[in-house]
Amino acid sequence: MHRVAPTTDTPIRQDGLRAHNLSLTFQQIVDARQAPISRSELAAGTGLTRPTISRIVDELLGAGLIVEAEPARSGNSGRPRVGLGLARTGPAGLGLDIRTGVLSACVVDLTGAVRHLDFAAHTGRDVPPADTLNSLAAMARKAIAAAAAEDLTVVGATFAAPGPVRDGSLVRFAPALGWRDVDAGTELGALISAPVVVGNDVALATLGELYAGAADLRSFVCVSGEFDIGAGVVLDGSPQRGSRGHLGHVMVDSTGPACACGATGCLQSYAGLREILAAAGGDDSAPAPAVAIDEMVSAGSPAILTALDRAAGALGVAVSALLNLVEVDTVLLGGSYSLLASWLTEGVEREIRARVLSDRWAPVQVRPAPLGPDAAVIGAALSSIDQVRRDPNRWLARAQP
The missing domain is CATH 3.30.420.40 (ATPase, nucleotide binding domain)
Structure with missing residues (x-):
């Protein structure tokens, strides 16, 4: 007797389909960051109907994730083209970094623009890990306050560590700092009362340079x-x-x-x-x-x-x-x-x-x-805002009254 293998395909619920289409549409706007994209271009790029695109765009506009650009005519007649771009208020990402002699903190908005960049001296191996993390936490709190003053809400923080990292939190070995098995993510998260992801500084610097160029x-x-x-x-x-x-x-x-x-x-x-x-x-x-x-x-x-x-x-x-x-x-x-x-x-x-x-x-x-010494902290901030770029539904759920 042959047993029928259970299917791995499951139907998509209506709310899941809505979230998928919203993410798909938003990603088109993110990818078109060099120039605003129109509703008709969104419909062509996603394969969704114009009414569906209109509903999604209205939802993204209402959540403050996108804005309408000034209307522009493509010819001498016809309706002006209204482009859509990412908002410069709303969600923001926070990056933290240690490099030779310096601690740094950075905030980027949804467009990837740097809105806050701050530095503090650091003497390296002579500073105990707890003291360094306390200093980074103080810079993080200052950056979050500076973001709030510009109508930005920090949705995530990433720390660029100079060494191999495990589980997005534990710095296994950072010889230049004298660190071994320092759970920087957990400790920083407790200090600023928000989750902190830890990544390798070179990987995050490369991400920053990719975006810049x-x-x-x-x-x-x-x-x-x-x-x-x-x-x-x-x-x-x-x-x-x-x-x-x-x-x-x-x-x-x-x-x-x-x-x-x-x-x-x-x-x-x-x-x-x-x-x-x-x-x-x-x-x-x-x-x-x-x-x-x-x-x-x-x-x-x-x-x-x-x-x-x-x-x-x-x-x-x-x-x-x-x-x-x-x-x-x-x-x-x-x-x-x-x-x-x-x-x-x-x-x-x-x-x-x-x-x-x-x-x-x-x-x-x-x-x-292009970014040079600032690449890691900018890349860390970009990594933090990437969660909204990839899944705007989280922000929409947060923005619900």
Whole structure:
């Protein structure tokens, strides 16, 4: 006797269909952020009827998620075209970040525009984790208040941690901070009385750079030089979230010095910001090593130029290994590397030309990242607002009287 396998298909309830169509329509408006989109274009893009689109648009307008642009005529006659765009009031995302010498907090609105950006000094390993989290919480509360003053409601917070993260909360290891198994998400959430998601800083910086350069960047590698050297990969507009990104621990010289990770000859030993300073005889404990490097260059130090060229060559070797595995046409020098791009780009490109097979017919461009050191905190804020972008029904349910 044959048993009939239970079906996995279930009918969509009316309320589920409504939520689906609303999300589908809203996503069209989100994706059209370069220019307002009309109701007729929404109907064509979604396949929904004009009456359905009108009802959904009215609902989104009433919830304050979208606004109507000024009417524009497409010709000399006919009704003017009324475009729809994302609102600049209503839901907002909060990002928090630690980078070399600095804590930062950022708020973005639904359009992705930065509405608040704040910084505070941080001395790194000398500060206990609890004190650092308290400082970040104070900045978060200030940012939430600043958002409220502009008629924005923070719907989520994301902390960009300089190290691997587990379960969106636990920072497994952040050597530059002296952190090991710090449950930053739970502790920050308790301090600000709101959920906090923790993500890797390099992954969030890559997300920020993708959004900032969305018009012309579809596939790229973002190499970030802050505490540790990391790399994020974007292919055809999609961040590759499964990649670990620990570029700093790719071996570039088997006979090289020992690394803090336990291996030898790691990229970090040659191209880390503090390692560059140390190689040039500078103060590798400087609170802002990128600034210290720039000051040594401005002072005409030949040692720092030699150290930078050495770093660029090592960085080029590691990036070339990555480019032989993934097909991209752009390498962004992100984080503090963006501030040093004038001295790193040539050396990185030299190694790419010599080592990357596809560069012979598809040259790879190396350039400074648009957001630079602010990319991680902006990416964290964008990640927070993404929950509304992907599912506006949550905001609508919240906005119901």
